[in-house]
Amino acid sequence: MSITTARISSAQLKSAFVAKVQKNSDQKLLACYQCGKCSAGCPMAAHMDILPNQIIRLAQLGMHERLLASNAIWTCVSCMTCNTRCPKNVHIAEVIESLRDIAMRNGRRHEHLTIGDVPAETRAELPPIAMISAMRKLTS
Ligand code: SF4
Ligand code: SF4
Numbered sequence: 001m002s003i004t005t006a007r008i009s010s011a012q013l014k015s016a017f018v019a020k021v022q023k024n025s026d027q028k029l030l031a032c033y034q035c036g037k038c039s040a041g042c043p044m045a046a047h048m049d050i051l052p053n054q055i056i057r058l059a060q061l062g063m064h065e066r067l068l069a070s071n072a073i074w075t076c077v078s079c080m081t082c083n084t085r086c087p088k089n090v091h092i093a094e095v096i097e098s099l100r101d102i103a104m105r106n107g108r109r110h111e112h113l114t115i116g117d118v119p120a121e122t123r124a125e126l127p128p129i130a131m132i133s134a135m136r137k138l139t140s
Pocket of ligand 1: 038041042043044045052075076077078079080081082083092093096
């Protein structure tokens with residue numbers, strides 16, 4: 001069964017993980033009806049192992065292991081494009097931020113890249129939002 005067609009049980013909806021993500025992000029996960037507009041506009045989608053709409057679906061389902069092990073929560077650059085595209089006013093970027101926070105509090109970090117791995121000449125050319133996002137994600 002795919003992520004987007006998996007059924008949601010009442011136990012999943014009431015799980016501590018779902019409650020924490022909703023509280024920390026101040027978002028209502030169930031508002032998402034999986035239209036996919038967030039993923040269609042995400043500039044980083046091609047580099048993600050799961051797409052923004054799938055992140056929301058997994059969060060609805062309380063599938064924390066898969067979420068916290070994904071590279072997508074670290075690949076997101078917090079550009080907020082998804083937030084502006086969502087017809088249900090779900091702030092996906094804040095949900096992803098809360099997932100990064102939970103991951104770091106559980107001792108997880110991005111395994112593939114630190115800011116020091118990026119060559120100085122590349123860092124000089126990166127847009128400020130990328131640097132700010134990286135600093136927020138890679139320093140804890
Ligand atoms: S905030 Fe993250 S998930 Fe949303 S569009 Fe930007 S890079 Fe993609
Ligand atoms: S744009 Fe909003 S409603 Fe559509 S899949 Fe993304 S989070 Fe869900």
